[in-house]
Amino acid sequence: EKAPKYTFMHEANSAPEVSYYDYIIVGGGTAGCPLAATLSQNSTVLLLERGGSPYGNPNITNLEAFGEALSDLSPSSPSQRFISEDGVINARARVLGGGSCLNAGFYTRAAPLYVDDAGWDGLLVNESYRWVEKKVAFEPPMRLWQSAVRNGLLEAGVTPYNGFTYDHLIGTKVGGTIFDVEGHRHTAADLLEYANPNGLTVLLHASVHKIMFRINGKEKPTAQGVVFRDASGIKHRSMLGPVGPIISCIDSFLLSRLLCQCITLNNHIFGMLNYRMSKQSGCKAIVLRPPQLATVIRDQYSAILMSNFLNPNLQIGQLSTVPPKERTPDALAKAIDAMQQLEPEAFIGGFILEKIIGPISTGNLLLRSKNPNDNPSVTFNYFKEPQDLQRCIDGFKIIENVVESKSFSEFKYDFLSLPFLLNLTVNAPVNLLPKHANASTSLEQFCKDTVMTIWHYHGGCQVGRVVDPDYKVLGVDALRVIDGSTFNYSPGTNPQATVMMLGRYMGVRILKERLEGQ
Ligand SMILES: Cc1cc2nc3c(=O)[nH]c(=O)nc-3n(C[C@H](O)[C@H](O)[C@H](O)COP(=O)(O)OP(=O)(O)OC[C@H]3O[C@@H](n4cnc5c(N)ncnc54)[C@H](O)[C@@H]3O)c2cc1C
Known part of the structure; x- marks a missing residue:
């Protein structure tokens, strides 16, 4: 049928x-x-x-609506929000097709x-x-942004180039997507x-x-x-x-080994770079020249991608964390409000994020009740193990090289220095964790202050x-x-x-x- x-x-x-x-x-x-x-x-x-x-829910079907389903907090939403004890907002699927209906x-x-x-x-x-x-x-179309990031990775020495493939290979690749060329999701x-x-x-x-x-x-x-x-x-x-x-x-x-991580950028296109498999990766801030955006926003890039985060809906959870002891209803409302105050233009552009695969930091989960619809208490313990933090830092250095590459120059204003871009990211409401003055000069602090989930628990x-x-x-x-x-x-x-x-x-x-x- x-x-x-x-x-x-x-x-x-x-x-x-x-x-x-x-x-x-x-x-x-x-x-x-x-x-x-x-x-x-x-x-x-x-x-x-x-x-x-x-079926029939445009928030699931359309690529552009990625944020809409995640920010729909109604009881009939396909996404059930949960917040980890670390303060990271996350999502559980609640729809036929499960997470494949919500994901990137x-x-x-x-x-x-x-x-x-x-x-x-x-x-x-x-x-x-x-x-x-x-x-x-499906194979995603490669547009300007994707091509620039791919070429920047190769310039940064993330080789070999594997072309389009579903395989998980060391080097740079263009990965698959469950969105067809028209931007429709198949779950x-x-x-x-x-x-x-x-x-x-x-x-x-x-x-x-x-x-x-x-x-x-x-x-x-x-x-x-x-x-x-x-x-x-x-x-x-x-x-x-x-x-x-x-x-x-x-x-x-139960996530005994989860994690994830990452970064954002500012004015944003959001690509996630996973270049050396199971190794570090990093992120970097970039400022884009707006006229170039339209062509790049919709598709996926390589091991990476994130077409969807370009949606100006800012309540997607990915962008919102609240420190554990401050996770009161008021603080959460404040976090969401801060995100809503951002001008949609702030989300025109992209992010490059890194994901740390197979982190060694471990967390725990406790059931709060016997009702299967209640969220359990989950603690991820991001960066508990120093090696995970080091991987984030090492990866970030590669992302810096990508952003500084010749291939990527069309997407970066020359007068904006790397510390300035990092600072923009740190000060964006990607989370409500305490910010530190040295977060734009210390990659260690930057990783900690901008941590988020990538939902692969x-x-x-x-x-x-x-x-x-x-x-x-x-x-x-x-x-x-x-x-x-x-x-x-x-x-x-x-x-x-x-x-x-x-x-x-x-x-x-x-x-x-x-x-x-x-
Ligand atoms: C926002 C987001 C972005 C992601 N991005 C990507 C990506 O780009 N690429 C990728 O590969 N992965 C991505 N993932 C991860 C991936 O989608 C999940 O790992 C995967 O969908 C998990 O599949 P599952 O079958 O284990 O669980 P699910 O797909 O979550 O299925 C569990 C199902 O069980 C149902 N259920 C739960 N309890 C009960 C109960 N008591 N009675 C009846 N039904 C119940 C739920 O409603 C749900 O439909 C993302 C996930 C999210 C949330």
Whole structure:
């Protein structure tokens, strides 16, 4: 079936009080959709998503509206804001398609080393990536800004040049995107086009509150069904038949290893530079000449990109952090107000940001309540480990070279010095952390004072700690977790390609195991 006309998609309030399926998938997000589409090929599958449909929502579909969905704080928003104990504002998806409906669109596969470390079957991994890419991945157009940053990186010695590729390679590359040439987003929900409509039921506004287990004299409890509530709060039950299991795809984000980081610039175009894989990267401030902007704003650049941050909507969360002890409702309102006071012109231009992949700083997560819709308490501990800070500094130095490069000269006013540009960034309301006088002269202080999230949090249900290498939850039967929370760190430049791949990959594996068992 073609999206959005899925005959298998219904509101949860149309569900019977009790129903029975071979597989129950909790969370119709980036992993849940490809998994459901795959398992439906020869089983009955129930996919339960607490949010609504992404189709028809221009804030999701259009590249230019990137900030709109993140700043929509209504209960029906596809984005649920959460604020870390470090004071960084972040987002959880709440919509069919999950984070792929909110994100910046960058698409890149995991490095072969990551695949090896995960113990995955390389051939099936590649087939699964291709299955995903047929529907949702595109080559971005390269315009003036992107070309200038790319050439600046090469001038700065970030080589070799790998051209356009989905692979995660050392050097400079042009990565993929889930936005097509018209700027329309293609999400994991589109992967449901692969589904067998006779095998799949998708329920929207179905919030799972409980997993039911039975013991029956067995050593380990066995999952047997779930309780979910529809939009009116009415309870429904879905039970497993003999096949099982229940699969959680809710991105249960305990982040033991997350992080992220970065910078902004001022007058802004926003590109994120990830040049040496898993190594440092940096950011730099740039002032652009306005007439050149229009051509560059919309697309993605290489390992990097961020077409979307050019939206003058300033409440996107990425740009807003509040120090822990000052995180009162008043302080948050003040932060948002400060951002709204900025003239839209302040956001014409771009940012170059760096992401630190696989930081060694670790954080923690605590549940505050049993309600799955409440945000947990999350602490990222950005830059707790000095090595992470050093990577930020080293990366920044490269970004400085990019900004000073000949290729980039068209985008920089000659009379603006680097410390001046850094100072502009420090003084922009990218966060409300205390600012230090030396932040424009000390890169160490600059990194600390301008830290933000890049939204790639992982680690809540790591393989080996919460699930085994087959993604089965340790200590119980008939329950798996398959989503981004199982990663130790972000695969590739960004995670979504691998999250979608994993949904497909595990769907194929589970079906195969079942057929072999029969
Ligand atoms: C703003 C932003 C920008 C990003 N930019 C990029 C990028 O450019 N490139 C990239 O590769 N990655 C990016 N990411 C990260 C990427 O999108 C995520 O890592 C990925 O989407 C996570 O997938 P997942 O399947 O683990 O979880 P999700 O996609 O979040 O899916 C979880 C789903 O479970 C549902 N759910 C949760 N609890 C329940 C419950 N109790 N009952 C029923 N349903 C429930 C949620 O509503 C959600 O739909 C970005 C993320 C964000 C938020």
